[in-house]
Amino acid sequence: MNIVNKLTIRHLRKNKRRTLVTIIGVIISVAMLTAVATIGVSFMDLMKRQAIADGGEWHVLYNDVNQDQLQAIKKDENTKKIVLSKELGFALLKGSKNEDKPYLFIKQYNQAGFQQFPIKLSSGRLPKTPNEIVISNEINDSAQVDYKIGDVIKLDIGNRISNDPDIDGPLDQYYSLETDEKGEINEELKVTSTKEFTIVGTIKRPTSEPIWGPSYTVISYLDEGLYGKEEPVDAIVVLKRVTNSIFDHAENLAKKNHIDHVEMNHDLLHYYGAVKSEGMRTTLYSLTAIIMVIIIVGSVSLIYNAFAISVSERSRHLGMLSSVGATKKQKRNSVFFEGIMIGLISIPIGIISGLAGMWVTFLLLNSIIQGALEITERLKVTVTPGSMLLAVLVSIITIFISTYIPARRASRISAIDAIRQSTDVKLTRKAVKTSKIVRKLFGIEAEIGLKNLKRNRRRYQATVFSLVISIMLFLSVSFFTANLKKSLALSQDGQNYDIEMGIEQGRDDQLVNSILSTDEITKYTMISQAQYAQSWIEKDAVSDVLRQYEGFNSELVKGKYPYQVCLYALDDKSLKAYAKEAGADYNELQAGLNAIVIDKIRYEDEEAGKYVETKAIRTKVGEKIKLYSDNTEDEKQKYMNELTVSALTDQLPLGVIPEGPGSLDIVISETVLDQLGISADENRQLYINSTDPLKTQQQIEEMEEVKHFIHNVYQSRQQDKQMVMIMSVFTYGFIVLITAISIANILNTISTSISLRKREFAMLKSVGMTPKGFNKMINYESIFYGIKALMYGLPLSVICMLLIHKALMNSFSYSFSLPWMSIFYVTIAVFIIVGMSMLYSSAKVKKENIIDALKQENI
Known part of the structure; x- marks a missing residue:
């Protein structure tokens, strides 16, 4: 380690407060990036697991395929596993006490089907031969039919045919029982075969069974070897890789092998990020890019302020290095080295803090979510190499960007200017000129406060920039979450009842x-x-x-x-x-x-x-x-x-x-x-x-x-309601997170700025400023900070909102409207947070001895 780096480390140790504030700023930023990445990945993982729990793990369904077509699907390079399924049809449930469900619906799966679909065994075992079945618990509980394990039942199996001439073809299990005006059954069962089955187990009601359906589901075993070359089955495919290309790939495979009908498991696929609609894909990519840019800008501002707001204090140290022969490159590298040292400490702590924060948050949310919704899965802190690598890379990039400008400025400053700090304090008439109206309306304290801001322009700009970024973060994210919920509501089927x-x-x-x-x-x-x-x-x-x-x-x-x-x-x-x-x-x-x-x-x-x-x-x-x-x-x-x-x-x-x-x-x-x-x-x-x-x-x-x-219609609406509720929890949680980060950013920036002005405040006290006058000056400075931040923050926030709205318009169409309540809240919050931060920080410097503060060189 060279001498400049050793001096840099010694300087960091000597200025413990500034070093600690900088480290905390970087930790908060890294924790935010980690939390955001973890929220996104964990949310998608939860919805993916819930979709699998509700409807099974499968991606593509090829209907009614023969053996030749089945072999072509098996040989496809992206096929990982195949589930074979066949719907045998309906049979009358003799002795049923439930008039709305007079049928059994018989379905067959091969061995893979019992693994990939949510078939939950209550008692007994699963079928192993085609003449064995498992029955739903609802048959005994709701229909009050006394079936036992070991019973042999003979079923006349066929198709439901409506007596209404306007309804063509057989009715499936999703078509409720047909009745006439008198409430009598208006359909018939056309028997096509008779089979005997031995009951070997009972299962919980399958999620695929519609509540309004006229049948109870029973499941048998499908033996692939018993089906002839021309007898069709349904081939349900689990893929090796899930990408956006699977839609075209499946359609091309079906077309090449003359398969008439292909279905995609959209309920699961979109949680992998696979979306067929070009407009929806563009929307997702655009929104991801916009939100990531906003978060990165917020992170850069947080870390940049931690480094840049104390440049004037560090410049004296760098000036002394220059006076003893340090080159521009060495001075620049000194700042970079400081960033590296802080990064090595802050990034691991930030990542651990972000993950720990999400673990605690998820622990609290799990009871709320599972209590409010029919959700069987729990939120888990999902960590992927990609999400962690992204958080680390973005953190490194933000630290580099945040240190580059101070490093560049440090390399250019001369030894005399650095020691005298003449570049940080502007005393020209034009630079500190204020309007006479300010003094007349608010008094000399307001004028002094405004002149202080103009004198220390870089600190002032850094603080305003921090406030602007905080305003943009809060308004953009709140607008994004509100519009995401609105877009989700638009895409629902319109049924608003159970x-x-x-x-x-x-x-x-x-x-x-x-x-x-x-x-x-x-x-x-x-x-x-x-x-x-x-x-x-x-x-x-x-x-x-x-x-x-x-x-x-x-x-x-x-x-x-x-x-x-x-x-x-x-x-x-x-x-x-x-x-x-x-x-x-x-x-x-x-x-x-x-x-x-x-x-x-x-x-x-x-x-x-x-x-x-x-x-x-x-x-x-x-x-x-x-x-x-x-x-x-x-x-x-x-x-x-x-x-x-x-x-x-x-x-x-x-x-x-x-x-x-x-x-x-x-x-x-x-x-x-x-x-x-x-x-x-x-x-x-x-x-x-x-x-x-x-x-x-x-x-x-x-x-x-x-x-x-x-x-x-509860079952058909259940997934939509789950999505809206979970999205609400996550989006409001996201807003709370961003709000907390924004407040931390403001507190960090203002407290550091106030601490660096100890000698300035001591000088004002030494020439006769009273505690009352000092408080008035601080209050007016808070107002100036707030007004300036809102002047820049609100227009920039509106631009971000317009970009988000434009991205959503690739898949949705509704008018743009400003979130007036959020704007009102953020306006009030800016003045409250700034005022409290200024008062809290200044309260600590009030206790400083004037002589000691005037002599103080380091913080």
């Missing part, structure tokens, strides 16, 4: 009250089945999306465009609750022809490959919407009446799913429906949200008077 049930109008009020009295129900809506009308909307009020379609002008009639109107009549209790949610006056809705218009809709534009949120119509409260009968194509159709817009909202009642552009959804009372001359159907639909949909359904089915159709 249970749907038909209710016969006029007779079942007591039944409805009984159903709604169950403790698990959190929200409900009773709706008369949608009634349709038509309206002619002025061209200027038509949705922007419609105006962009080709042929829009050709459909105009006298400057008006035809809209289909969907009228949803809510019962009194549901309407009262919904009116409060939508900001409407319930009494007004009951008094006349008033309505709530849903003016914002969400839909999937398959042609553009985007999820879109747009205005359904441009109207205002108080305007009229004329309704016409929905039976002709011209404006002379029968006029019905007009509705007054009582409120505009984007909130949807349970069960209402917008039909897309050109359709207008309107919520009215049942009284208004009568006034329009429209006869409601005899049946109404009851939509329910429940904390335990399965228990709620069971309670409803146990009510003797229930003879109505019940549809439980």
Whole structure:
């Protein structure tokens, strides 16, 4: 080790406070990078494991392949494992007490299938031959059929065929039991074969079995050798490598071998980062790049401030080195060497701190997540070589960038200037000039505070830069998380309820009250089945999306465009609750022809490959919407009446799913429906949200008077709800992390800056500044810092938000809006944090002896 490096180490030891502050700054930065990388990897790992637990570990499904096609799939270079599966069909479950599930559904897997799919054995063993089966526990529990291990059952297996001529082909297990208007079964079982099976075990209800389905699942063994060359099976493939190329690869393989149908396990693949949509891929890559740049900039600022804010204090040491013969290169390398030493200490501690912080966070979150959702997997701190290498490399790069500017500045400074520190203190008239208005409005303390900032411009700029970066970090990340949740909501299927049930109008009020009295129900809506009308909307009020379609002008009639109107009549209790949610006056809705218009809709534009949120119509409260009968194509159709817009909202009642552009959804009372001359159907639909949909359904089915159709969509919505909830936990956790880092950054920067000004404060006290005047000066400096930081931070944050919004628009379409509440919070927070930091730091220097502070050379 050369003499300059030895002196650098000695200087670091001598200035312990500054060294410790710098190390802490780097540790925080590295911990942030590690935490961010760990959050991303751990989140994807959790969702991947949960997707496997719910639907099995597989990537591609080739339907109905013969032996030749199967051999081609096996020989494919990317095939790791093949699961063979076959659906034998349905059989009547004799003795079933559950009228909604009269069937068994028989499915076969080979040995690999029992390993790759979530088949959880409760008792007995798994099948080993084609004449053995395992049955679902639900058969004994729900259907109350007394099957035991060892029983031999004979099943007539076939296909479900609907008696409704409008429904073609066999019905699968995802098609609920067909019933007619009287509630009687309206389908038949066409038997194709008869088989005997020995029950060898029981399993938990398979996740692939839909709750609303008409059957209980039983699973048998598939022996590949028993199938002839032409008898098809389903080939389910587990791949060696999962990349974006698998979509084209699978389609090409199917085309080459004349396989008609290929399915991809999108629920699992997108957690590997494999996304088929080009727009979605562009969105993910763009967002990743933007967020990484923001995080790296934040890290660079944190580390840079730790090095740069004390350049003036280090410059005297470097000047002394220069005075005894140190070259520019040696001075520059001295700063680089300091960065290396601090990095060697800080990076390992930062990585360990980041991982430890995530471990504690996940430990706390696991009970919350698993308690709130049907999630079987636990959050684990997932460490991959790539994520750790990324954190280390980015940390090294940020330390290098952070030390480069101080090192370059140190190499150029002359010995005399360094010792006198003449480059850091600007005393020219122009440099410290302040407006007379400042002194008149705020007093001499404010003027001195502003002059101090101008005198020590580099420290001042470093502090403002730290504040600006903190503002950008918080606003950009909060905007990103809010828009990510919004995008996720846009991509959902639109079902916002757990249970749907038909209710016969006029007779079942007591039944409805009984159903709604169950403790698990959190929200409900009773709706008369949608009634349709038509309206002619002025061209200027038509949705922007419609105006962009080709042929829009050709459909105009006298400057008006035809809209289909969907009228949803809510019962009194549901309407009262919904009116409060939508900001409407319930009494007004009951008094006349008033309505709530849903003016914002969400839909999937398959042609553009985007999820879109747009205005359904441009109207205002108080305007009229004329309704016409929905039976002709011209404006002379029968006029019905007009509705007054009582409120505009984007909130949807349970069960209402917008039909897309050109359709207008309107919520009215049942009284208004009568006034329009429209006869409601005899049946109404009851939509329910429940904390335990399965228990709620069971309670409803146990009510003797229930003879109505019940549809439980909870299972199909479960994964979407899990995603939204977990995303919320992670995104708000991310915001908390960034907020904590930002506050630490500000505290670190300001406390270091104040500590370096001990002699300056001592000088002011020596010429007569009172403690009160000193506090006023500090307060005004805090205000100047805050105003300056907001002047730069807010516009830069808006630019970051626009970039994030633009990246999302590759796959989504909705208008840009500023997060005004976040901006308000960050504005207040900046002044509070800066003020508290300044007061806390200055309180420590107040106790310093004036003579000792004036003589002090090192901190």
